Amino acid sequence: MTIHLEKAVSRVDGPLKVTGRALYAGEFGTADLCTGYVVNSSIAKGRILRIDTTEALKVVGVLDVLTHENRPAVASYNESYTDMDAADGKHFRPLYNDRILYSMQPVALVVAESFEAARYAASLVRVDYESEPPQADLYAQRSEAHKAPTELPPDRGDAEEAWTQAPVKVEAEYHSAAEFHNPMEMHASTVIYSTDGKLTIHDKTQGVQNSAQFISNIFGLPDGDVRVVTPFVGGAFGSGLRPQYQLVLATMAALKLKRSVRVVLSREQMFSFGHRPETLQHLKLACDQDGKLVSTIHEVMGETSSFEDFTEMVVVWSASLYQCPNVRLKYDLVPLDLYTPLDMRAPGAVLGVYALESAMDELSYAAGIDPLELRIRNFTATDPASGNNPYSSKELLECYRQGAERFGWNKRSPQPRSMKEGRQLIGYGMATGVWEAMQNPASAKAVITIDGSVVVSSATADIGTGTYTVMTQIAAECFGLPLEKVTFKLGDSTLPKAPLEGGSFTVSSVGSAVKQACEALQQQLLDQAKQDDQSPFKNFELTDVIFENGTMRIKASPQECIEITELLKQGGSPSMEALASASPKEERDNYTTATHSAVFVEVRVDEDFGTVQISRMVSAIAAGRILSLKPGRNQILGGMVWGIGMALQEEGMLDKKLARWMNHNIAEYHYPVNADIHDLDVIFVKEHDEIVNPLGAKGIGEIGIVGVAAAIANAIYHATGKRIRDLPITLDKVFQS
């Protein structure tokens, strides 16, 4: 029995968020704060010949215009620019020299007393360029592809031969557009300059320590001089995994002017850095008459930049999701004159699984087997990609069963175009989803004070994922305290070390550290009790005692109890604290750890207009223990909404001649609004796991989106008989194909 965990608890930071009191990176201020506004390049490739700032400097209130010619000194070696989520190659160095590497690259920062003055003056900065023709066409540049610098699972058997010989086979090419993270809060950094030259930075980031280290390194500042404090992040989805250029520019200006500076990007500028790469995938699948897979060939070509090789886990899933004796994978990158792509919610998996699960659907029709049944027949309890390691847990079959039942999959008529309501074609589609369940080393500190309250801290982030809430629940559970007695602190680089907040590994990593820190503190309290020779606790271990409402008791004889405040008094200190670090157990190496899902979708396609409505979606998730039900369900719902966006709407539109994103605003870059969302249903399938981490929780930030795009595309095929292999599936494509 738990008191807080696995319960539907309201977010502990909810009241701050609904009253507008939660402060985000661009909302901190000081009396001397000035504002920077970024000027971006109008060309994609070439050199800056001249920057004329005369007119800009004349604007009342303008303090300075920083360019590569007058910025403070920065590190020149590439190593200094590395970060916790770096891609292979050379990190982009803002205002470093006269080279233009991509369109909308920052070329100057106007700093002024007011936002309006800075923005206006930025429009007066005149930049002359020498321009070279950029390359931004993935298809045209295919011949320039090189092998992605990442290790893939080894090939198995002879996939080509098996495909050729197989009785049932499909071959298809899938394309997906570039997507942009577009968190609601635009990237911002507020650098508070203190008179001793130390910096306190409020940066929109998924890793405060990542930003702090990055700034220390490139400006050669002692570690203690840079502190990054970001209690709230207005969404990120990966956009905050790497330090972005506004952080560097704001710091440059603060150091140069010896003043506090804030730089907030505009929505347009949110399109001037990382994105999910445009990707081209070639799939060949074959099975025998019974639907058993005999060959899987998955080849991917993703875009990257001219200065870094961006890789993600895109093809690996095809080697592990189903049992198949012959597998061949290939992953190439095509360098383009665009900014380096960036991890975006379930990076790689959403793309790779989209293609794999679309091809599985195509195979089901070729084999004449129900799409769900085909997946069940190819289910594997071990992981073929890792030499058939067992899974630490894998309730995927239960996901299929419960999801299908809730959805009513058995009401599906097998023929495409066979379900109709008036002028609406109805289609059912499904797909499997998968994501890794990782754990990274993390630390946490727990402090208990004389008033009986507990404060736990770690330098992690809450980007909307519910970190504050779930960590509070974990600590409150350990101490048997009401939630109000427990505070969790995050988002401060001076707190105990935490990994980046991403990859669905925060609960697994930081949650484990929180639990261990609480246990270490409990051990200290027990040790304190044992100091007294008469203590009834003398012969008991931590496993023999429980903590409850500010007391410590012996489980076997609960009347033996001592107040924690009493223990602290005995120890002669108003508080007691413990620091703990948690690392993945070695035992994990013998297992594959992953979350799984089964997604079922009903679409309604209007025959006259080609519009697609996602009328129902059921997602059954197996992700170990779900520690916090409200934020947990919300994460999955968010992932489903993201999947709808990916399938139907989201598309960075590139002018290939200019190598410039043209729909750089959220009226033209579409993602779902409230009216696009109908009946979404989440099932958390029970999954017991003692291997993955001490909490038995796998993390759920990504799994909700994986598979959704395929399920939708498959449902559209079922509704219309049209196989559209190009995301997003906009109505023009529904009409054309």
Added chain:
Amino acid sequence: MNATPVRQHRPEAESETHSISLLLNGKQVQLTVEPWTTLLDLLREHLNLTGTKKGCDHGQCGACTVLVNGTRINACLSLAVMQDGAEITTIEGLANGDQLHPMQAAFVEQDAFQCGYCTPGQICSAIGMIKEGKAKTRDEIREQMSGNLCRCGAYTNILAAIEQAMPACQGESRE
């Protein structure tokens, strides 16, 4: 060669400032504003009322929704000078001390947000929408709340929160 287009330079004259008065979250305030300052920047940059969010500055996202004389508007699309004499309610003005407004309480209870950045706008918009009295069905609520984007995708719970708070809010607007 490629060059940035040159814009017409604005006259150098010192800007003319304007004096306006607002009934802001129940308090009468007298302010001097520049003609180009938006209502949103007035709140966020000049009055430190950062609860109202900026998500686009172009009227595309609804994060900046506030109530002007009870009507929801995008504060980024209005100049501060245009609001002289108006009654303005922002997210900071909804709660009664520690007592959350029913819409705020419903948002917390239904977990109608993740990152919270769109939330002040959603809440103000929902209150304004209920007052408009045109949303009777779930689909109508969805439609009429579609000017408020939520990148976290919390729409299902936003709808649930609005449905929960609707009766209390309707009572309030009748008062």
